[in-house]
Amino acid sequence: MTTTITLRFTVRGGTAADLATVNEVPLARELIVETDTGKQKLGNGITAYNSLPYMHAGVTSVDASGGSTGLTFSGGPITGSGTLTLGGTLAIANGGTGATTADGAQSALGLGSAATVNTGTSGAAVPLLDGTNAWTNQQRFASGIILGTATQILTGTGTPESAVSAPKGSLYLRTDGGAGTTLYVKESGSGNTGWAAK
Structure with a gap:
């Protein structure tokens, strides 16, 4: 039984x-x-x-550290309930900027002023080279302008004949010229001859 x-x-x-x-x-x-x-x-x-150790005690405390990243944590260790607060700035070496403002980040990363300006075709924007741009102020080109693939608009002193090389169709504006010797047109050749005063 x-x-x-x-x-x-x-x-x-x-x-x-x-x-x-x-x-x-x-x-x-x-x-x-x-x-x-x-x-x-x-x-x-x-x-x-x-x-004696506790049996299967599990996690009894939580804390965090930013190490050498530039980040900081406050509020720990937490043994019950609580909040860990992240602070500081992430260093450049760790994928951050090491700064807390846009200007500071721009400086820390070595970026120029264009880094925080929008692109566009007019106004206070970085011009788009493949767009039609509206220039509201004078632009200075130190060594001339190339139109299309070759034709140029150039400026300088003295006659360009035998002195300035350019393709046919180019223009030369002589800053010390007079009547009939201020504008030159490249009518022939591709070297420094073929200029005709207009």
Whole structure:
């Protein structure tokens, strides 16, 4: 005949503070539960309670560090509930700019003023080289203008004949010229001859 006996048992326990105060040596394989934290320790018959490790204690504290990245964390360590707050600036070596403002980032990265200006075809914008741009102010070209693939508009002093090379169809504006010697048109050749005063 089979007899079934139903048993209920409890394990030894107490609050964390009480168990720490007593600090006795639990028996080997004696299980002790902290009733206020839910944490457990298993005795080995040798080690006092306070020196025993918790069983499967899991994470009891969370903290963070920015290391050498330039970032900082505040609010830790968190042992219950709380918030870690990220601060600081991410260094350039770690993919950041090392700055907290657009101007500071521009300076830290060595970017020119055009880095924070929009592109466009008019107004205070960086001109698009493949667009039709509207210039509202004078533009100065130090060495002339090339039209199309070769034809040029040039300027200088003295006659361009035998002095200035340009393709046929180019114009030369002589700044020290007079009547009939201010505008020259390249009518022939591709070297420095073939200029005709107009």
